[in-house]
Amino acid sequence: MPAQRDGPASGSADALDTDDAPLAAELADRDAVGLVAVGDRFDDDIRWLTRFSGPDRDYAFVATPASDADPDTNEGTDGVHATLCAPALFDEQARREFPGDAVRVDDQGDPAGVRAAAALADRGVESGTVLVPRGIPHDAAVYLERAGYEVASTDAVARARETKTDAEVGRLRRVQRAAIRGIARAEAILAEATVDPDADDGAGAVRWNGGVLSTERLRRQVNEVLAAHGVRDAGNTVIGAGATAADLHYTGTDVIRPGETVLLDVSPRGPDGYYGDVTRTFAVDPDGGWERRAYLAVEAAREAALEEVAAGVPASTVHEEAAAELAAHGFRVDSPEVGFTHSTGHGVGISLHEGPSLGGDDELAAGNVVTIEPGVYDPEEGGVRLEDLIVVTADGFEFLGEYPFSLVPRDRE
Structure with a gap:
């Protein structure tokens, strides 16, 4: 996918967008298979990544290199495939607000870290280094490690947020x-x-x-x-x-x-x-x-x-x-x-x-x-x-x- 994701009002000059290029570059530089952020609507990193304004309990954002995830349709190597893991009660809102590629709805009430690991597996990513913001909840990092991923911290999200669209x-x-x-x-x-x-x-x-x-x-x-x-x-x-x-x-x-x-x-x-x-x-x-x-x-x-x-x-x-x-x-x-x-x-x-x-x-x-x-x-x-x-x-x-x-x-x- 292109480096920039457009919001729900794509095509409008006023649409909120998120530049994925810094995230894709970080994944490439760190030889990482994905980036995972977990938090609720009060977490500014995940609010910026997802443009999703609820709920007040943890949900997850998962990004994988687009060239690895979808080689048949990817037009370059600077994009990411972005997934939002949202609670079932917020399915409609998530699909309306999230400007990424996929919304993965959880009906079982699993912890956000478990849902993030499942989203990585859905993309065919079963092992490797997963980058996480430094403030990720401890339990989410543990769930990712238990699923077989090596977790490493990154400040790429904070750095990407510094340059505004x-x-x-x-x-x-x-x-x-x-x-x-x-x-x-x-x-x-x-x-x-x-x-x-x-x-x-x-x-x-x-x-x-x-x-x-x-x-x-x-x-x-x-x-x-x-x-x-x-x-x-x-x-x-x-x-x-x-x-x-x-x-x-x-x-x-x-x-x-x-x-x-x-x-x-x-x-x-x-x-x-x-x-x-x-x-x-x-x-x-x-x-x-x-x-x-x-x-x-x-x-x-x-x-x-x-x-x-x-x-x-x-x-x-x-x-x-x-x-x-x-x-x-x-x-x-x-x-x-x-x-x-x-x-x-x-x-x-x-x-x-x-x-x-x-x-x-x-x-x-x-x-x-x-x-x-x-x-x-x-x-x-x-x-x-x-x-x-x-x-x-x-x-x-x-x-x-x-x-x-x-x-x-x-x-x-």
């Missing part, structure tokens, strides 16, 4: 646009808010719509917008204020106070499993101190990082340029708690965090979708991060969605 980029773009609408709602609320210096026993607070504005109230407003645009927050709407803005993944409740940074990191998931990821930082009635200096430094670091992005550039170069810019502005880049404490970005796809990492040495490739998100943090002052999602191209990059920058929130409607 046009249809995948389209899914990511849609979710990113919804995430940006969530940011817009938050900025509008902060722009409408007023300062109450006497609230909370004189500590001061930001008020909106008749009450004190907290990170949780703001989060609910953002999540309502996400839901209205067909994506779910997936527990990833991170909003911190003041000291909690220095917490990279704060999802608790904190009062928003005047002058403090309010960091909003919105990372929803779309119906096909793909994520968006965007961050903006605001401050209601800032005094022009630390928060202003940090914001200007992060803006400069973002621009420095983007200037380096292109296919063939080592990912670490992007990070190093952002770090150098922040250091030039007087912020630490070598501390786990204060200053620039994380990589400049990471891959985004069916997982919110996947390869490539901008802290690594691998070269960027056209089709990589990564975040650019420099930030600086100080638990005594707050946190500032600015994040966008881009797709790497041969000579640069494209934004998957854009939103303006401003430390002071504005009503943009």
Whole structure:
């Protein structure tokens, strides 16, 4: 079969597809007879391999070299024959969603590893090396070994996921646009808010719509917008204020106070499993101190990082340029708690965090979708991060969605 499998809506420019060529190459390079992945709908590797969205119990994906499995019809040596081993209750859904060659339905309730071994035998593969992702359930690996196969781990699936097809980029773009609408709602609320210096026993607070504005109230407003645009927050709407803005993944409740940074990191998931990821930082009635200096430094670091992005550039170069810019502005880049404490970005796809990492040495490739998100943090002052999602191209990059920058929130409607 050809190297690329088209989804159920084959022929549509919007159809999800999966590039089998990296899997076929790995099988050939490792002299392996097949590749097996086992997991449920929460396993991102098997979700990507199968495009199958259920069930919440283990099922299996089996790939064998197409040239070995079907020599009469194979047009080349770069494809795989792909089989989905699905529970009987999900037969119709599996046949509707799986873009591969065969669906093997189990009526006996056998473990997924047993079904995978049977699928290999169905293809005439009775022995040899079978490649599995490193996270395969232990019992599935044992069942394959008991069936006479030698099991060896591979990261080929994770590597293949790093390069997105046009249809995948389209899914990511849609979710990113919804995430940006969530940011817009938050900025509008902060722009409408007023300062109450006497609230909370004189500590001061930001008020909106008749009450004190907290990170949780703001989060609910953002999540309502996400839901209205067909994506779910997936527990990833991170909003911190003041000291909690220095917490990279704060999802608790904190009062928003005047002058403090309010960091909003919105990372929803779309119906096909793909994520968006965007961050903006605001401050209601800032005094022009630390928060202003940090914001200007992060803006400069973002621009420095983007200037380096292109296919063939080592990912670490992007990070190093952002770090150098922040250091030039007087912020630490070598501390786990204060200053620039994380990589400049990471891959985004069916997982919110996947390869490539901008802290690594691998070269960027056209089709990589990564975040650019420099930030600086100080638990005594707050946190500032600015994040966008881009797709790497041969000579640069494209934004998957854009939103303006401003430390002071504005009503943009």
